[in-house]
Amino acid sequence: xxxxxxxxxxxxxxxxxxxxxxxxxxxxxxxxxxxxxxxxxxxxxxxxxxxxxxxxxxxxxxxxxxxxxxxxxxxxxxxxxxxxxxxxxxxxxxxxxxxxxxxxxxxxxxxxxxxxxxxxxxxxxxxxxxxxxxxxxxxxxxxxxxxxxxxxxxx
Amino acid sequence: xxxxxxxxxxxxxxxxxxxxxxxxxxxxxxxxxxxxxxxxxxxxxxxxxxxxxxxxxxxxxxxxxxxxxxxxxxxxxxxxxxxxxxxxxxxxxxxxxxxxxxxxxxxxxxxxxxxxxxxxxxxxxxxxxxxxxxxxxxxxxxxxxxxxxxxxxxx
Amino acid sequence: xxxxxxxxxxxxxxxxxxxxxxxxxxxxxxxxxxxxxxxxxxxxxxxxxxxxxxxxxxxxxxxxxxxxxxxxxxxxxxxxxxxxxxxxxxxxxxxxxxxxxxxxxxxxxxxxxxxxxxxxxxxxxxxxxxxxxxxxxxxxxxxxxxxxxxxxxxx
Amino acid sequence: xxxxxxxxxxxxxxxxxxxxxxxxxxxxxxxxxxxxxxxxxxxxxxxxxxxxxxxxxxxxxxxxxxxxxxxxxxxxxxxxxxxxxxxxxxxxxxxxxxxxxxxxxxxxxxxxxxxxxxxxxxxxxxxxxxxxxxxxxxxxxxxxxxxxxxxxxxx
Numbered sequence: 037x038x039x040x041x042x043x044x045x046x047x048x049x050x051x052x053x054x055x056x057x058x059x060x061x062x063x064x065x066x067x068x069x070x071x072x073x074x075x076x077x078x079x080x081x082x083x084x085x086x087x088x089x090x091x092x093x094x095x096x097x098x099x100x101x102x103x104x105x106x107x108x109x110x111x112x113x114x115x116x117x118x119x120x121x122x123x124x125x126x127x128x129x130x131x132x133x134x135x136x137x138x139x140x141x142x143x144x145x146x147x148x149x150x151x152x153x154x155x156x157x158x159x160x161x162x163x164x165x166x167x168x169x170x171x172x173x174x175x176x177x178x179x180x181x182x183x184x185x186x187x188x189x190x191x
Numbered sequence: 192x193x194x195x196x197x198x199x200x201x202x203x204x205x206x207x208x209x210x211x212x213x214x215x216x217x218x219x220x221x222x223x224x225x226x227x228x229x230x231x232x233x234x235x236x237x238x239x240x241x242x243x244x245x246x247x248x249x250x251x252x253x254x255x256x257x258x259x260x261x262x263x264x265x266x267x268x269x270x271x272x273x274x275x276x277x278x279x280x281x282x283x284x285x286x287x288x289x290x291x292x293x294x295x296x297x298x299x300x301x302x303x304x305x306x307x308x309x310x311x312x313x314x315x316x317x318x319x320x321x322x323x324x325x326x327x328x329x330x331x332x333x334x335x336x337x338x339x340x341x342x343x344x345x346x
Numbered sequence: 347x348x349x350x351x352x353x354x355x356x357x358x359x360x361x362x363x364x365x366x367x368x369x370x371x372x373x374x375x376x377x378x379x380x381x382x383x384x385x386x387x388x389x390x391x392x393x394x395x396x397x398x399x400x401x402x403x404x405x406x407x408x409x410x411x412x413x414x415x416x417x418x419x420x421x422x423x424x425x426x427x428x429x430x431x432x433x434x435x436x437x438x439x440x441x442x443x444x445x446x447x448x449x450x451x452x453x454x455x456x457x458x459x460x461x462x463x464x465x466x467x468x469x470x471x472x473x474x475x476x477x478x479x480x481x482x483x484x485x486x487x488x489x490x491x492x493x494x495x496x497x498x499x500x501x
Numbered sequence: 502x503x504x505x506x507x508x509x510x511x512x513x514x515x516x517x518x519x520x521x522x523x524x525x526x527x528x529x530x531x532x533x534x535x536x537x538x539x540x541x542x543x544x545x546x547x548x549x550x551x552x553x554x555x556x557x558x559x560x561x562x563x564x565x566x567x568x569x570x571x572x573x574x575x576x577x578x579x580x581x582x583x584x585x586x587x588x589x590x591x592x593x594x595x596x597x598x599x600x601x602x603x604x605x606x607x608x609x610x611x612x613x614x615x616x617x618x619x620x621x622x623x624x625x626x627x628x629x630x631x632x633x634x635x636x637x638x639x640x641x642x643x644x645x646x647x648x649x650x651x652x653x654x655x656x
Contacts, residue, residue, distance in 0.1 A: 065217030084575025100255030110549025239420025265394025
């Protein structure tokens with residue numbers, strides 16, 4: 037993600053897969069975190085500095101993912117990150133996982149809340165962070181709404 | 192989970208935690224999977240046999256979690272698993288993560304769909320599995336509804 | 347590991363396995379750490395307290411493992427932990443991973459050094475810890491010597 | 502690792518670290534595997550194809566690592582991979598983990614054996630693979646010899 041948030045990608049490694057021959061669903065969140073950290077660094081808010089300074093944190097209070105197609109060992113996956121929602125003290129990011137040919141394989145969403153290192157929760161996001169995030173707001177929310185959480189809605 | 196689904200528990204190990212001093216959010220899904228496999232074995236549908244037989248799979252098509260309180264290294268966490276919803280070809284499980292004193296720390300939800308090993312999707316859950324799951328249906332849905340995905344709704 | 351260090355066990359879960367259908371070699375160290383933490387708690391030296399007190403740490407300076415037989419999804423693995431060596435400021439633990447029938451599947455070894463939280467290295471192990479460890483010293487070193495690191499020595 | 506084996510690198514992410522504020526030792530092997538897969542692809546022997554063809558595997562029969570300096574969240578780590586030893590049916594790779602300024606932080610070693618998918622073990626490495634590996638043979642063995650496994654040999 038050197039010059040564009042859409043540049044983040046990874047290759048699916050053996051440890052990402054399981055005996056069913058596909059990416060283990062939980063490991064997707066590890067890659068989402070990698071994309072998140074790249075995104076925040078791109079915004080000028082590197083997470084490692086944040087944690088090392090020890091003043092406040094941006095813990096995940098909600099995470100979710102939809103898995104549309106199996107992801108296999110050796111595949112190159114591109115991750116696009118966008119801001120879905122910005123609130124007073126929290127924000128939601130959306131992640132689109134696509135294969136090289138553009139096929140969407142999964143989507144994820146994380147909600148981060150501003151918290152002081154001592155656990156204080158009623159903090160507003162710094163204006164500068166809110167502005168940085170606002171530049172990446174997406175029109176459409178990522179497709180992990182409750183409605184789409186159950187693809188066989190007709191079943 | 193020898194004699195009761197509510198018996199599943201784990202101790203938070205060093206590799207579960209991160210530099211922020213708490214359980215890394217993504218690792219919660221690894222523990223949810225452990226509870227899921229214990230639950231399915233308890234139901235008489237062990238996942239390892241399912242995968243080794245190679246006829247069909249129960250891949251996760253949706254996963255989500257809410258994190259209410261930080262989970263720390265060394266804590267004993269109890270996981271209660273319940274069936275939230277059963278559909279023709281898929282089902283949703285809910286997971287409650289509680290500390291020893293009963294404090295709820297996190298909740299998770301996974302949706303599993305029946306799929307043939309060759310990818311065929313339009314399969315109905317075996318009646319025996321549907322019945323086994325039905326015995327663990329919860330009245331209340333787990334609190335990971337979209338409404339609660341954003342705790343600071345008023346923010 | 348309630349009443350005996352040899353009581354530690356785990357069931358191989360889906361996320362432990364990879365697309366080759368066996369436990370991913372790197373994940374063995376996660377289970378070794380679990381056995382290590384159980385062992386240290388059994389000795390009266392719980393690692394979480396150690397880290398939370400923030401005075402000193404016992405970082406791993408060397409880790410190794412030999413893999414004799416593939417470990418598969420769903421298998422119950424027993425881990426026996428023993429003390430291989432005690433030095434002035436470090437100690438080495440050995441881990442034997444066995445299936446239910448006693449078949450040895452893997453062995454591991456970790457070397458831990460006492461270090462102050464600020465990185466100071468020239469510290470001697472507390473006498474009480476040295477004594478606790480000494481009670482679990484093994485006669486035979488675990489078979490992960492360099493000699494056995496290459497099973498096909500004749501090849 | 503596009504055009505040179507020494508090009509592999511990764512950034513230490515939050516999930517790589519633990520509550521002690523450093524990379525969890527076991528996670529180093531996940532990065533070693535990433536470097537291994539990049540290296541094998543660079544050699545023209547991509548591991549995913551190998552596993553998907555299902556004829557033979559290159560399971561790890563021995564893995565070890567020495568940790569010289571703590572690795573922290575956000576650090577960029579370069580991994581150099583070299584071939585330490587080639588035998589009739591197995592080979593050993595060495596990994597040097599260095600920070601941006603060249604400081605060595607860790608070293609690892611993995612031994613891979615050729616095995617048929619059905620478990621047959623007495624297979625010789627294909628000549629083409631042996632030749633490809635031979636081009637990357639290192640003069641000096643990686644410093645994870647038993648001698649150096651215990652840095653405080655004088656303690």
